Amino acid sequence: MEAVKCECGHVNPHGTVLCESCGKVLEESEDNALLVDMRYEGSARRSQTYNKTIIDKIWNFFSSVKVGVALIVITLIASALGTVFPQEMYIPSNVLPVEFYEDQYGFLGKLYYELGFHNLYGSWWYLLLIASIGISLVICSLDRVVPLYRALRNQQVTRHEGFLKRQRLFGATAVNEFDGDFQKVKEKLKAKHYRIRVEDGNILAEKGRFSRWGPYVNHIGLIIFLIGGMLRFVPGMYVDKLLWIREGETKVVPETNGEYYLTNNEFILDIYNKDKDNPAFGMAIEKAGGMVPKNYQSNVTLSKKVSDTVAGQERKLEKVEDYGIKVNHPLKFENFAVYQSQYKLNELSKMTFALTNKATQETYGEMTIDLNNPQSTYEIAQGYSVELISYYPDVKFNDNGEPTTISKVPNNPAFIFKMRTPDKPDGEVSFTAIRQTLEPYGDNIYKMQFKNVETRHVSGLTIRKDLTIGVLIFGGIIFMIGVAQGAYWNHRRIWLRKVNGEIWVAGHTNKNWYGLKREISGILEGTGINEPYDQLDGEKNG
Numbered sequence: 001m002e003a004v005k006c007e008c009g010h011v012n013p014h015g016t017v018l019c020e021s022c023g024k025v026l027e028e029s030e031d032n033a034l035l036v037d038m039r040y041e042g043s044a045r046r047s048q049t050y051n052k053t054i055i056d057k058i059w060n061f062f063s064s065v066k067v068g069v070a071l072i073v074i075t076l077i078a079s080a081l082g083t084v085f086p087q088e089m090y091i092p093s094n095v096l097p098v099e100f101y102e103d104q105y106g107f108l109g110k111l112y113y114e115l116g117f118h119n120l121y122g123s124w125w126y127l128l129l130i131a132s133i134g135i136s137l138v139i140c141s142l143d144r145v146v147p148l149y150r151a152l153r154n155q156q157v158t159r160h161e162g163f164l165k166r167q168r169l170f171g172a173t174a175v176n177e178f179d180g181d182f183q184k185v186k187e188k189l190k191a192k193h194y195r196i197r198v199e200d201g202n203i204l205a206e207k208g209r210f211s212r213w214g215p216y217v218n219h220i221g222l223i224i225f226l227i228g229g230m231l232r233f234v235p236g237m238y239v240d241k242l243l244w245i246r247e248g249e250t251k252v253v254p255e256t257n258g259e260y261y262l263t264n265n266e267f268i269l270d271i272y273n274k275d276k277d278n279p280a281f282g283m284a285i286e287k288a289g290g291m292v293p294k295n296y297q298s299n300v301t302l303s304k305k306v307s308d309t310v311a312g313q314e315r316k317l318e319k320v321e322d323y324g325i326k327v328n329h330p331l332k333f334e335n336f337a338v339y340q341s342q343y344k345l346n347e348l349s350k351m352t353f354a355l356t357n358k359a360t361q362e363t364y365g366e367m368t369i370d371l372n373n374p375q376s377t378y379e380i381a382q383g384y385s386v387e388l389i390s391y392y393p394d395v396k397f398n399d400n401g402e403p404t405t406i407s408k409v410p411n412n413p414a415f416i417f418k419m420r421t422p423d424k425p426d427g428e429v430s431f432t433a434i435r436q437t438l439e440p441y442g443d444n445i446y447k448m449q450f451k452n453v454e455t456r457h458v459s460g461l462t463i464r465k466d467l468t469i470g471v472l473i474f475g476g477i478i479f480m481i482g483v484a485q486g487a488y489w490n491h492r493r494i495w496l497r498k499v500n501g502e503i504w505v506a507g508h509t510n511k512n513w514y515g516l517k518r519e520i521s522g523i524l525e526g527t528g529i530n531e532p533y534d535q536l537d538g539e540k541n542g
Contacts, residue, residue: 002014004016004026006019006021006022006024006026007024008021008022008024008156008160009021010022010154012026012043012044013043013044013049013147014044014049015044015045015048015049016042016043016044017036017037017042017043017044018036018041018042018043018151018163019160020041020042020043020150020151020154020155021154021155021156022156022158022159022160022163023036023042023155023156023159023160023162023163023164024160024162024163025160025162025163025166034166034535035166035167035168035535035536036163036166036167038508040144040147040148040151041147041148041151041152041155042151043147043148043150043151044147045063045143045144045147046059046063046143046146047059047060047063047064047143059139059143062132062135062136062139062140063136063139063140063143064140065140067136068133068136068137068140071129071132071133071136072133074129075126075129075130075133078120078126078129079120079121081117081120082117082120082121084112084117085101085104085105085108085109085112085117085118087118087119087120087121088118088119089119089240089241089242095406095407096406097113097118098113099406101113101118122233127230127233130226130229130230131226131230133226134223134226134227134230137219137222137223137226138219138223140219141216141219141220144216145213145216148212152209152212155204156199156204157197157198157199157200157202157203157204157495158199158200158202158497159204159495159497159506161497161499161504163506164495164497164504164506165506167495167506167507167508167535168507168508168513168534168535168536169505169506169507169508169513169516169517169520169532169533169534169535170504170505170506170507170532170533170535171504171505171506171530171531171532171533172499172502172503172504172505172530173502173503173505173528173529173530174501174502175501175502175503175528175529177528181503181527181528181529182201182203182496182503184526184527185203185496185523185524185527185529186198186203188522188523189203189205189494189523192207192519192522192523193207194206194207194492194494195207201498202495202496202497202498203494203495203496203497204493204494204495205493205494205495205496206491206492206493206494207491207492208489208490208491208492209491210485210489211485211486211489211490211491211510212491212510213482213485214482214483214484214485214486214487214489215482215486216482217478217479217481217482217485217486218479218482218483218486219482220478220482221475221476221477221478221479221480221481221482222475222479223475224471224474224475224478225471225472225475225476225479226475227471227475228468228469228471228472228474228475229468229472231467231468231471232466232468236255236467237466237467237468238465238466238467238468239254239255239336239463239464239465239466240462240463240464240466241254241255241462241463242341242342242460242461242462242463243262243460243461243462243463244344244458244459244460244461245262245264245298245300245458245459245461246264246347246349246372246456246457246458246459247264247265247266247267247456247457247458247459248263248264248265248456249263249264250262250263250264250303250317253336253338253463254463255463255465256336258305259304259305260302260303260304260305260320260333260336261302261303261304261305261315261317262300262301262302262303262338262461263300263301263303264298264299264300264459265299265300265301265322266298266299267296267297267298267299267343267457267458267459268295268296268297268298268299268324269293269295269296269343269345269457270293270294270295270296271292271293271294272292272293272294295326295327296326296327296340296343297324297325297326297327297340298324298325298340298343298459298461299322299323299324299325300322300323300324300325300331300338300459300461301319301321301322301323302319302320302321302322302323302331302333303317303318303319303320304317304318304320305317305318306318320333321333325338325339325340325459325461326340327339327340327341330464335465335466335467336463336464336465337463337464337465338461338462338463338464339461339462339464340459340460340461341460341461341462342459342460343457343458343459343460344457344458344460345457346455346456346457347409347410347411347455347456347457347458348371348410348411348413348453348454348455349370349371349372349410349453349454349455349456350368350369350370350371350453350454351368351369351371351413351450351452351453351454352366352367352368352369352450352451352452352453352454353366353367353369353386353432353448353449353450353451354366354367354448354449354451355367355380355384355386355419355421355446355448355449356446356447356448356449357445357446358444358445358446358447359445363449364380364381364384364421365380365381365384366380366451367380367386369388369415371393371410371413372410374388374391375388376388383421383422384420384421384422385420386417386418386419386420386448387417387418387420387427388415388416388417389416389417389418389429390403390415390416391413391414391415391416392404392405392413392414392415392433393405393407393408393409393410393411393412393413394406394407394408394409394410394411394412394413395412395413395414395433396412403431412433412434413433413434414431414432414433414434414436415431415432415433415448416429416430416431416432417429417430417432417448419444419446419447419448421445421446423445424445424446428441428444428445428446429441429444430444430446430447430448432448432450434450490509490510490511490512490515490516491509491510492507492508492509492516492519493507493508493509494506494507494520494523495507496529503529505520505524505529505530505531505532506532507520507532513534517531517534520532
């Protein structure tokens with residue numbers, strides 16, 4: 001892997017095709033017999049030179065454009081599959097994911113869950129794909145930008161004759177007077193905003209070199225964007241959680257380390273009235289069954305903990321502000337925003353039962369159960385009490401006929417009571433649910449008779465925090481700068497060299513050859529120097 005020294009004295013890295021300084025062809029081949037390969041100015045890329053160590057192999061793997069495209073395609077396919085069914089964060093919080101996907105979508109839903117697509121964007125293998133794309137972008141860029149920069153920095157004005165002859169645009173003109181023609185050309189080149197360098201009477205005119213860095217600026221923007229996306233998985237950088245909070249309830253705001261609390265004072269729901277509101281809404285309201293929300297909001301109080309408390313001590317909160325959270329009108333504090341996203345009407349809150357004699361219908365007293373915080377024992381009257389043996393907020397019977405609960409939300413509450421009375425000091429056991437009472441140990445004398453139920457509304461609030469948005473926007477801006485840089489400008493070079501009584505003209509651009517031909521034609525017009533011809537066309541001008 002020794003360096004190659006050109007006859008001009010410049011030392012080139014191993015694998016270089018064209019001398020970085022004078023442009024002499026260092027390795028003759030059929031590919032450069034007619035035209036030289038000007039990609040990366042013929043400089044050696046590390047991936048095409050070294051392939052011995054494990055580091056070389058990893059570098060060469062990720063430097064491949066095909067590998068990069070394949071990684072992007074795989075990531076896009078995986079992302080698309082992640083939208084086939086809702087992600088776990090968007091399913092109801094009162095059901096188990098393993099049951100939800102199978103119940104809702106059958107075998108495909110079960111397979112979807114088992115393959116891990118239910119939580120795709122936070123899975124380790126999806127993050128690994130994103131990281132691999134970032135690594136590929138970095139290595140692809142370094143593998144190409146370093147040799148390109150080195151070659152463009154080292155290029156001389158007087159290029160080797162073989163280099164000029166093998167340019168796509170090339171022409172030679174025999175002239176008697178050099179200086180006058182060169183002076184005219186230099187003036188026209190300056191008028192076209194070319195940067196001119198002169199050496200031994202030869203000219204190199206160049207402009208738009210910065211456009212060559214456009215793709216690499218794109219890569220930098222994409223890398224920044226990917227970093228911003230991956231920062232969302234760093235604790236504290238990104239929060240998107242759903243908080244269900246009942247009327248009258250106070251809960252800690254997620255991801256605030258117990259510092260902020262929300263109290264749901266009232267939930268308000270306004271419904272469109274087809275008679276009073278815009279008549280144009282009438283048909284839509286009827287199709288929706290007459291229940292079209294006009295506005296729904298949660299009137300909340302944001303509080304902040306003022307001091308640390310010990311276990312068992314009531315927390316001390318200081319009110320920050322009262323706010324009515326509406327759709328698209330979030331409550332904002334620090335870096336958080338609280339959005340009104342969902343609601344649930346008339347959730348069961350309290351149930352009242354009366355201890356009753358089944359035969360005489362005599363009532364001995366009532367008890368009210370807070371369905372979100374039930375007691376273990378309720379004293380009804382002197383000598384009469386009820387013990388709550390088991391409580392199932394959302395009851396469901398398993399395959400063995402045993403009661404279980406599928407969530408902590410009191411959607412379908414059921415209870416196992418032990419009723420103690422003076423004549424039954426050991427108690428009688430009763431399973432009581434909505435519209436169902438079972439007596440597992442035989443007929444009872446007493447029963448728990450349902451008397452009343454209280455309900456309250458529940459607000460679904462989305463707690464959102466995003467410290468990555470600035471990184472994402474910055475990455476997007478950098479990316480668009482690279483797009484404009486590479487799309488609207490091009491790198492053009494024109495060489496003029498005196499060779500044995502002739503003036504040789506050669507031109508190269510990274511794109512828009514027609515524009516370069518037209519520009520050279522205008523520069524050489526009236527100078528006595530013939531226009532170069534396009535060697536790919538095989539048409540030689542005079």
